[in-house]
Amino acid sequence: MTPGSNIPLTAARVAVDVAAPVRLDVSGLLLTADGKVRSDDDFIFYNQPAGPGVAYRSGNGTAPDAITVDTSAVPAGIEKIVVTASPDAAGQTFQGIEPTATIRNADDGSVLATFTPPQLSGETALVIVEVYLRNGVWKARAVGQGYTNGLAGIATDFGVSVEEPAPAAAPVAAAPPPPPPAPVAQQQAPPPAAPPAAPPAAPPLGAGKINLDKGRVSLQKNQTVSLVKGGRPMLSQVRMGLGWEPAYRGADIDLDASVIAYGPKRNHLDSCYFGKLSILNGSIKHSGDNLTGEGAGDDEVIMVDLGRLPQEATGLVFTVNSFSGQKFTDVAKAYCRLLDGATGEELVRFDLTNAEAQTGVIMCKLIRQFSGEWEMTALGDFVKSRTVRGMVKPSAQAL
Structure with missing residues (x-):
């Protein structure tokens, strides 16, 4: 498959295997029509491997991790299941280790389609494919949407609550004595110039797509x-x-x-x-x-x-x-x-x-x-x- 292309699913139960030269964390999110999860229970991953109609399967480092979707068991109101992946090693990007998603018939293992997102660089997480319902027909689409802030960025985008570790409490110390007043005749030095502002963060992959609205x-x-x-x-x-x-x-x-x-x-x-x-x-x-x-x-x-x-x-x-x-x-x-x-x-x-x-x-x-x-x-x-x-x-x- 190529980015944006889709296929109708010929099997009610499909498995999406995601393979790469390194170990990956693979997950699935059940989304409603507004593109959000109903609750954190709709986030399926290694710590929560089963949900309504969707399950996570670990490859234990010797085989690809997979998300299995039973379209006949997906609850009413769920219109899309996105399959995501991120490198298991902290801070590692997808540059040079492009993953391949293989969509299979979950019952007989036959291959329905494969997709490898092209030209990856600094992405640390990807929405690779999605299984979605359109006009009563379940389909699969190649996506390849990248994120630079890891799986947490994807989860937050789709409405999952991501708990950040609380900062350690600062030790209580006695208040320092007030500084002595400056002599009246002495001019106070101007405050040091503020350091130059950091450049704005790069937009996420795919943001700001060019179109023809402004001409050639x-x-x-x-x-x-x-x-x-x-x-x-x-x-x-x-x-x-x-x-x-x-x-x-x-x-x-x-x-x-x-x-x-x-x-x-x-x-x-x-x-x-x-x-x-x-x-x-x-x-x-x-x-x-x-x-x-x-x-x-x-x-x-x-x-x-x-x-x-x-x-x-x-x-x-x-x-x-x-x-x-x-x-x-x-x-x-x-x-x-x-x-x-x-x-x-x-x-x-x-x-x-x-x-x-x-x-x-x-x-x-x-x-x-x-x-x-x-x-x-x-x-x-x-x-x-x-x-x-x-x-x-x-x-x-x-x-």
Whole structure:
């Protein structure tokens, strides 16, 4: 699964295993329609391993911990069960130890879906997946929401009372004698200047998401923009323009732009490139190969009809390769830009500012959210591959 994607559950009882290279604390919270627990009894974890319809199972350090949800036994009024995790070691973050959630049929153990949240760094706790009720149908959604204040931050967000240890009482001491009065003629020194204020704390992961309300957006690496604008319908057709110039005057450089389509389990659906100009029943089309990179404007354009994309297409990754073997250090001004297919208005632009001596680059990704809207994330990740075939696996990992 990719962030925001969802699947209907084909089993009444599901288990969510959460595995990582280190031991994790896994928990489940039963939430009402307002996104809060009814009481602390709805917080299921190692010290409170059972609740109505939800249970915690320890892996004892040799297997993943798991949360099991029996949807037939979940009380009325509970609309969502979120599954969370945090590293067991105090202060450890998820950087380099990304967890994988495996959703299974709890009765026969068969795998229904897997999800690994991408690009984690300073998070010390995660909401990984949620099991939720929508229009009478139970579903599972990939989330990947991070917190920097540990499991306590998640619990507090969802209405669980978190008791902080009381500070030790200060010893009672006799009041010090009052200071002698200063001589009348003596000027008192001004109080020392206050130290500079500490910078504001970084917002939690996902806070302040960029949108198109203020017009064209220029993205930096790993930034995400929601392709919606207040008061307007969702975009139905977009054009992804990719361009580059040779780093040396008079040189030709033949790069190939492609888009790789994936399903909710990061499964490869198809690839659109110069050798296959139309995929997914014509919902994605390629403009054709540019052999030199010379000239103003986009070198290659990929049209995407978002409204015609099949439902199983939840992620699109746009890549550029050097089939002739030239490195991206020989390229100047590589960029990608997203345009409204109906009006031609440029919506989002990402300029590749740093180059590496590689033959492939993952420029950006478009991810369909459960609400139906799409989000674009700038990537700029270099890989060793001269063809789109070699980009399929690293692009799936970038989802």
